Amino acid sequence: MIQKLSEHDREKLQESLATTGQKVTPQREIVFAVLLAKRDHPTVEDVFQRARESMPGLSLATVYNCLETFVGCGLVRQVNHERESTRYCPNLAPHAHFRDEATGRVHDIELPPEILQNLRSILPPGFNSETIEISFHGRSQDHAPRPSSN
Amino acid sequence: MIQKLSEHDREKLQESLATTGQKVTPQREIVFAVLLAKRDHPTVEDVFQRARESMPGLSLATVYNCLETFVGCGLVRQVNHERESTRYCPNLAPHAHFRDEATGRVHDIELPPEILQNLRSILPPGFNSETIEISFHGRSQDHAPRPSSN
DNA sequence: TTGCACTTTGGAATCATTCCAACTCATTCG
DNA sequence: CGAATGAGTTGGAATGATTCCAAAGTGCAA
Structure with a gap:
């Protein structure tokens, strides 16, 4: 409940x-x-x-x-991950996602601002990006219990 | 043909x-x-x-x-972009994608190796990523004709 | 020539998502 | 007050991309 x-x-x-x-x-x-x-x-x-x-x-x-x-x-x-059902995430801080292909779970990965800046800088002139999506895909040993709650 | x-x-x-x-x-x-x-x-x-x-x-x-x-x-x-139809790309060099929301077109963005390395480094220990997908979303002034063919 | 493994094909089935028309409910207006 | 308005909700139908499936097709090897 x-x-x-x-x-x-x-x-x-x-x-x-x-x-x-x-x-x-x-x-x-x-x-x-x-x-x-x-x-x-x-x-x-x-x-x-x-x-x-x-x-x-x-x-x-x-x-x-x-x-x-x-x-x-x-x-x-x-x-969004590949063609799977859309998922929703109330974490508004800039972050990437890690999709564990073993468990299907999605983890948030903190995204340092300089990395974002860095990424934006590789865009050729004339390209203006509003959002950048970064997703990792692999396996994690992390089987921590619940990160849980708010 | x-x-x-x-x-x-x-x-x-x-x-x-x-x-x-x-x-x-x-x-x-x-x-x-x-x-x-x-x-x-x-x-x-x-x-x-x-x-x-x-x-x-x-x-x-x-x-x-x-x-x-x-x-x-x-x-x-x-x-893959959001829930749209899957697209296919024969460019095997590491690159990101830029999705122009005005035209719907997808452009390849070259991805310097150090950026990839950089990104890998933000993963917490225990996370092993095989692939990283990066997609920008925005508008480009670029209306160059065909980069085309080989 | 027979068997086997891999392919192709059209149509049916699936599944997430969107659409739609009817309905609810609170608020506004005469 | 009682009708009109409008946002929000609902169930079911419709959509659209993708997958599944069973029937044929196509070599190649024994």
């Missing part, structure tokens, strides 16, 4: 939604709470399952809608 | 396929030739259309098969 949003997170939600003229709804609160509760890059289906525990009537379409809305107002990031 | 493979390219094809115990077929030759003829990161559908000009009976399933085979034996790379 998902814990309710903290006052702080609820405000963040409310403010971000407001920037695009949208409102807080019970469904959006729960979907957002699910993302914050376990930062394991869940798929839409994962979010759906988890959110349903708290709100059995919730529909899959709504989960799609909520997540799209969050991406639109900058609350979460989409993470 | 697609030009036949050069002797050199045909050998490359033959050798790569051999490493995984597979054979050169007319279909594979044409699909490979299509990739080399215009290095614009075509989708499966693009390849299908272009290849059909030379071999009208070719089936879509076969194009999927060929491309998968080529990826498997290291002849070409897959390029």
